[in-house]
Amino acid sequence: MTMLAGTIEHLDRGPLSMDELAEVIARDIPEGSFVNLGIGQPTKIADHLPRDHHGSATVILHTENGMLGMGPAAAGDEVDADLTNAGKVPVTELPGAAYFHHADSFAMMRGGHLDVCVLGAYQVAANGDLANWHTGRPDAIPAVGGAMDLAIGAKDVLVMMALFGKDGSPKLVPACTYPLTGVGCVSRVYTDHGVFEVGGDEVVVRTTWGISVTELRDRLGLPLVTREG
Amino acid sequence: MARAQLLETTDEAVAGIEDGSTVLVGGFGLAGMPFDLIDALIRQGATDLTIVSNNAGNGEVGLAALLRAGRVRKVICSFPRQADSYVFDELYLSGRLELEVVPQGNLAERMRAAGAGIGAFYSPTAVGTPLAEGKEVRDIDGRTYLLELPIKGDYALISAHRADRLGNLVYRKTARNFGPVMAAAATTTIVQASSVVPTGELDPEAVVTPSIYVDRVVAVAARHHTVQGAR
Numbered sequence: 001m002t003m004l005a006g007t008i009e010h011l012d013r014g015p016l017s018m019d020e021l022a023e024v025i026a027r028d029i030p031e032g033s034f035v036n037l038g039i040g041q042p043t044k045i046a047d048h049l050p051r052d053h054h055g056s057a058t059v060i061l062h063t064e065n066g067m068l069g070m071g072p073a074a075a076g077d078e079v080d081a082d083l084t085n086a087g088k089v090p091v092t093e094l095p096g097a098a099y100f101h102h103a104d105s106f107a108m109m110r111g112g113h114l115d116v117c118v119l120g121a122y123q124v125a126a127n128g129d130l131a132n133w134h135t136g137r138p139d140a141i142p143a144v145g146g147a148m149d150l151a152i153g154a155k156d157v158l159v160m161m162a163l164f165g166k167d168g169s170p171k172l173v174p175a176c177t178y179p180l181t182g183v184g185c186v187s188r189v190y191t192d193h194g195v196f197e198v199g200g201d202e203v204v205v206r207t208t209w210g211i212s213v214t215e216l217r218d219r220l221g222l223p224l225v226t227r228e229g
Numbered sequence: 230m231a232r233a234q235l236l237e238t239t240d241e242a243v244a245g246i247e248d249g250s251t252v253l254v255g256g257f258g259l260a261g262m263p264f265d266l267i268d269a270l271i272r273q274g275a276t277d278l279t280i281v282s283n284n285a286g287n288g289e290v291g292l293a294a295l296l297r298a299g300r301v302r303k304v305i306c307s308f309p310r311q312a313d314s315y316v317f318d319e320l321y322l323s324g325r326l327e328l329e330v331v332p333q334g335n336l337a338e339r340m341r342a343a344g345a346g347i348g349a350f351y352s353p354t355a356v357g358t359p360l361a362e363g364k365e366v367r368d369i370d371g372r373t374y375l376l377e378l379p380i381k382g383d384y385a386l387i388s389a390h391r392a393d394r395l396g397n398l399v400y401r402k403t404a405r406n407f408g409p410v411m412a413a414a415a416t417t418t419i420v421q422a423s424s425v426v427p428t429g430e431l432d433p434e435a436v437v438t439p440s441i442y443v444d445r446v447v448a449v450a451a452r453h454h455t456v457q458g459a460r
Contacts, residue, residue, distance in 0.1 A: 064333065065257045065403050081260060081453030082390075082404035088258035088287075088311070088456040099402055101409040101437075102257075102283075103341040106334030110354065134359070141321060142330045145308040149334030149354045183357035 008226050014209025015192035018160075023048040025118060025160060025190050031058040033115035034068070036150060039087040042118040042160050046072065057094065062114055064146040066105045069097030086146065106146070109153035117154035119147065121161045121189075123176045126222055128186040128199030130159065131178035144181075151182030163191035163220075170220045172196060172203070196224075233396030233443045235425060239269035242419050242447040246275040246384055249302075253340065253380075253411040254282040254292055255387035258311070258456045261404035262291040263388040263421050265449040270386070276300045281340070281380055283333065283407060285309035285317035287456050296320055303327035305380065307336050312458025332360060335377055337410055343379035344413025344442070352377045385415030389438070390451075392422035393429070396443030397436045405437065412442040419444065423451040 016024070018041050026048035029035060037043050049059045061070040063085045070085060071092035079090040100108075108114060121132040133147045134140060151157060161171055172189055189196045194208035194216060202225045205213050217224045236242045243266055246252070252270075256262030271294060278301050285304045286293030293316040295301060304326060309317050320326040331339070332354045342350055351374035355361050365376035387408040390401035398420060400408055412418045425448040 063403070065260070066406050067403050079455070080402065081455050083402040084258060084260050084456075088260070090455060093402070099400075099405055101405050102333070102337035102407050103410045106337050110334055110352070129357075139322070141310040141318060142328075143308045143310040144330055144332050144360065146333040148332040148358060148360065152353045152356070153334075180358045 008205060009208045009212055011210060011212065014211070016209050018192070019044060021160060021190055021192060024195070025158065026050065029059055029116055033059050034062055034113065035059050036062045036064065036109070036114055036117040036154060038117065038119040038147075038150065039145075040120045042120060043085070043087065045118060045160070060096075062105075062108065063091070064105050064109065064150070066100050066102060067093070067097060069094045071097075106149050106153075109146075109149050112153070112155060114154040116156045116158060117150045118158045118160050119150060121159045121171065122178045123171050123173050124159050124161070124186050124189050124198060125173055125176045126198055126203045128184040129176050130157070130181045130186050131176040133181045134179045136179050147181050151185045156187055157182075157185050159186050159189045161189070161191055163193040172198075172220055172222065174222060233440055234445050235394055236445055236447045239265045239421065239447050239449060240272060242266060242421070242445045243269045243273050243386075246270060246273060248275050249277045250275060250383040251279040251281065251381070253382035253385040253407075253415050254280055255385070255406065255408045255411050256291065257283050257403065257406040259287050259291065259454040260402075261388050261400070261406050261408060262454075263386045264291045264452055264454070266386040266388075266419060266421050266447075267291050267295050271295055271298045271300065277302045279303045279305065281305045281336075281382060283307050283336065284311060285314055285328075287311060288313045288454070289316070290454055293317070296326070301326060303329065305329045305331060305336070307331055307333035311456065313456060330360065336380070337407065339377055339380040340382075340407070340410045340414040342377075343381035344410065347379060349376055349378050351375065380414065382411065382415035383417065385411040385418045387411055387418065387420050389420050389422045391431065392420060392425050392443070392446045392448075393427065393431045393440075394425060395428050396420070396440035396446050397431050398422065398438035398443065399431060399435060400437055409438045412438045417444045418442055420446045421449040422446060424448060
């Protein structure tokens with residue numbers, strides 16, 4: 001147990017806020033990547049992406065409604081109804097931006113040209129299955145958008161979510177009970193309580209915040225393993 | 230029809246759209262939504278329509294107004310439920326509207342296929358999900374795909390930034406979205422453009438939709454709305 005302190009377990013800090021988690025994810029995205037940030041919490045990551053010594057972003061953001069080189073949210077006079085992100089929020093363009101139509105935008109995704117996408121989730125399974133589009137409730141209106149295309153498209157599919165639902169139930173689970181978005185597509189799950197690698201034979205805990213690996217094993221009911229570097 | 234017709238009014242532009250038509254409607258949320266053509270279609274009166282669009286209306290304008298007017302039998306889209314999609318929500322939940330949800334990339338590619346004369350294609354999107362139900366599954370080089378069929382429109386209503394008198398089009402920023410794909414996928418493509426310029430004035434290198442895909446053009450001053458409650 002003491003072996004893990006300070007390397008994997010960070011018991012003095014956490015759970016993280018979604019802004020702190022966004023900063024952690026931003027640090028893990030390699031410079032020069034083409035990146036898609038999903039609607040909702042993942043858009044926060046844009047505020048923390050690495051910049052070069054000129055202050056320019058070193059990552060190029062893709063938005064599936066047809067743009068590379070997306071800049072920050074638009075404010076005041078910058079608001080232009082013709083320029084929005086995938087969540088329909090007015091955004092800005094950066095030097096070097098490019099526009100393209102929807103079939104090209106999704107060809108880019110499906111064709112494996114995007115390096116990283118970060119999505120929110122209702123549930124992620126140990127095998128990397130993703131559920132993030134439909135609660136499955138009979139009265140819910142199904143709406144999938146680009147979630148299924150993103151899930152199978154990017155080279156690296158990361159998830160950003162709270163580890164536990166509002167009712168305390170785990171969202172990293174042995175098998176998804178919600179309708180699937182993609183099969184075995186997630187490689188890493190970033191949560192307020194820790195970071196997990198999924199999709200392999202075992203779930204690997206990379207980091208925890210404010211909770212021990214032992215307690216996580218107990219609360220998740222998953223045979224978590226650690227790999228000391 | 231060989232050459233695009235340049236029309237004076239939106240009412241002339243939507244003339245002849247028959248009841249029961251499949252109409253592809255451009256726009257992503259309200260960016261690129263052909264508001265004035267839709268208003269003209271409401272006046273024109275065609276009903277029992279199947280609408281193919283990314284969303285199912287925002288607020289009270291554009292597609293939402295067409296839905297509210299009771300002209301739509303079925304919506305094929307990727308993302309109907311939004312912060313301000315209350316017109317759709319009410320019709321759908323009360324059973325007055327059919328819905329087919331299609332992943333956004335498949336929606337775009339199915340229309341692209343229709344425009345490009347492709348009979349069907351295999352897509353990896355939605356494999357293993359509820360949206361794979363009833364679709365042919367095939368493994369190719371170790372990856373699993375679903376057979377997807379084209380979506381062809383009888384009409385497309387799209388919005389462009391500028392057109393020339395031949396019907397060549399350029400778009401503006403992310404308002405391009407489905408325009409070029411829908412223009413090719415419909416039998417009759419109807420375009421509202423913020424301005425119509427003399428032939429030769431658009432840089433041929435910058436034309437996004439070549440005039441061969443365009444049947445009717447009408448100049449309408451741009452009108453902008455943003456989605457309420459977007460986050």
